[in-house]
Amino acid sequence: MEEVLSQNEIDALLSAITSGEMDAEELKNEEKEKKVRVYDFKRALRFSKDQIRSISRIHENYARLLTTFFSTQLRTYVNISVTSVDQVPYEEFIRSVPKITVLNIYSVPPLDGRMIIEVNPNIAYALLDRILGGKGNTINKTDNLTEIEKLLLTQIFEKGIYCLKEAWSTVTDIDPILEEFEENPQFIQMVSPNETVVVVSLTTAIGEASGVMNICIPHVILEPIITKLSAHYWMQTSEKERNPESYDKLSNHLTRAEVDIKAILGESSISIQEFLDLNNGDVIGLNQSIDEPLTMLINDIPKFHVQPGTYKNKISAQILEGIKGVTDNDE
Template sequence: MDEVLSQSEIDALLSAITSGEMDAEELKKEEQEKKVRVYDFKRALRFSKDQIRSISRIYENYARLLTTHFSTQLRTYVNISVTSVDQVPYEEFIRSIPSLTVLNIYSVSPLDGRLIMEINPNIAYALLDRILGGQGKSIDREDSLTEIEKLLLHQFFEKGLDCFREAWSSVIEIDPVLEEFEENPQFIQLVSPNETVVVVSLTTKIGETSGMMNICIPHVILEPIVSKLSAHYWMQPTKNKIDEEAYRKITKELHGATLDVKTILGEASITIEQFLKLNRGDIIALDQAIEQPLRLIINDKPKFYVQPGKFKNKMSVQILEEIKGVIEHDE
């Protein structure tokens, strides 16, 4: 990317050309000369800025989901946010983390390879303190975790696999599994030292304790889905996929549902005195004219105009037309 000059630098350059301190022809010659840019093959960039932004979006969603999960499990204030997403050699990532830390190693089927989540000891000890009933304070320790502490952390992070799965669901359906738990990064060699990995750094705060969680994603994991990390893929309209089995079951249940269907021949209003004086043979005049169609009521809502008749020696109605423009009020 070409260097962009500030306004003061532009003014100084114009002033130098005007005063003769700098020759415009010499500037043109310098511009035409080939410029050599130093390139470090150990830091080869395998992903574009667009793809890095897509990974950042995935893990911003993951950070929000993990914040909710941690807050629910620990019943305390938790805040997790994405600090940076960088491409670095695997060797540089290993050197950057403490010699004694907490490392979760995940497989993400159907993708190949495994990824690492490194939890800073400050956060790991705060988690343990909170899980065991404390206030979530971190402690300075130089010894390794006990087997019970490892088991507690392993179970705690296993419960958060759904957050990982949901965060990636916008790109691919994965089945993450927490396979290993390690403390010394020197014992882990997932890829070659010069292999490019994506490191997502998450700033984590639990109560009054803060620290970092780093997620190392080797290139081999992202290679099959690299096309899905482009802006073009994210901007494509998503098509709702129909679960055929669920659709069939819902349709079957709806077909067996019962409805209350009735036709009202007419209505009339009389006084209590008239009601008390009714005798056999008396006639009550309804408000329904004989030439007008009746209404078919389904679940107490008028749906069709019908006419009465007989079908196979049973009283029946024939549908004439649908009743439109009826405003239905939910009770």
């Protein structure tokens, strides 16, 4: 594939030729020469930049969902964001993982294969501390997790499965299942050492603790949906059809929502001293004429001109007209 220059590189090249810093004839001679590009077959790049961007987009959504989930569960400050998305051999990923860490292994039916979510111990211990009522501080612990600690972490990551399912729903429907919980990466051998995997790194902050969560996705998982990881597919599916069931459910909730309605009889301004001197029988004049319609406010926003009166022995207001300049989109 020929390398595509960016607009800035094209402008710099034209500027150099115009100023005489670079000779066009030299460029022609260079093009005639055979160029050799070094290629490492052990680091086979099986995904295009476009597909990597799509994977990044999926997990940016996952990071937002996971941030909300952890914030709700832990009742503390949580911030998760995508740092990088790389394709590396599986062996390189395993070697980069600490000897003692937290590894959640998920199957993602109907897709083949399993993915790993590796959680840095700093984050894992901050999660445990917060779950057990602490401030979310991390500890320097070199021992293995206890059975109770494993159970608590397994429970919270099982609850967070819906975040992964929702993030991937833009591409395909998956049903993630947390199959294993492991601490030593050497005990995990999902694919061959030279198999290409996509590693998504998430910078994670919980309270004052910070660390990295890595998501390892083997090529075997992404292969059946590789065509859906293109910009063309995303543009085609950007406008999805309305789901009638979801629309009806949302409409029903909205129609039952309560709003605050007020009809303003008038307003007036007085000084503090006048307020202190008020007695029974005193009259405060309002700025509203009896011949003018009143203003009705919906959630403190002026919406209608109304006329006061009675209806079935209750004080009521009859809507005369809407107030110009106020639309339904106003908040």
